[in-house]
Amino acid sequence: MRKFLILTLILTIAGFMMFQIKPVKNTAKSLTAALEPLNLLNKDSLTIKSRVNVPKGYKRVDYAKGSFQDYLRNYKLKAFGTKIINYDDSEYYWQLGHIGVLDIPVPKNGLQQCADALIRVRSEYLWDNNRKDDIGFNFTSGHYCSWKKYAEGYRPKIKGNQVTFLKTASENHSKENFYKYLNLIYMYSGTLSLYNELPKIENAKALKIGDMLIKGGSPGHIVMICDEVENSKGEKLYLLFQGNTPAQSVHLVKNLEHSNISPWYQLKKGVRIPVSNYTFGSSKFVRFK
Known part of the structure; x- marks a missing residue:
């Protein structure tokens, strides 16, 4: 027995x-x-648009030259095979989820994480296109902090959830001071503040370059659409890039779930969307004003 x-x-x-x-x-x-080699890539090319070919039956959606959409689509990339590097110069442990690294410096202070990287991209576009007065973001507390007031010398005095702005510094409109302003935004803003502040996109068919897939929270995550193609049926595919935590190289991501169209993504509202090493459980989208 x-x-x-x-x-x-x-x-x-x-x-x-x-x-x-x-x-x-x-x-x-x-x-x-x-993770097999991708046949939609031009490995010698150094912009988002030129790095990734259009899938058969699709064509790129047109945008005006000088628009935010055109700016993102033509963003510069580092050489193919460039690794994702953390803010402390160490290599990120996951190097299999990207097909390009954007030419964006990573500050050594560790502040430029996922939402911050997209805030930087948006702010630099506004700066470069003489729209400096449009640069401004909400803190997680809901208080609005603009570059214009910061440049005039106003600084936040923060006590719990209470924020007041006092003129405590000399007026300074320099590019160096602009990046100090961004460091302040990185400290007090994030995915939650962006989700609460920015307009929501309820119809996924209305998505365009510059829109963001977001999970607002602590922790949360966010990625940005940086290219867009459409077929004769009106079906669209998108490219995505992201920053991450810890602060690291901003990178153009593969589609690990659908390798037949990678790095392009189909995007729908309210569905599960895996992006590199993060999964959005119920997709939501926002747009910069």
């Missing part, structure tokens, strides 16, 4: 192990397929 029980136990354990091994093999196979 004892031998029978021992034999039964051995067979049960063996059966359980066989059941466990099979999904692991399938997962590894799927991951390998997702």
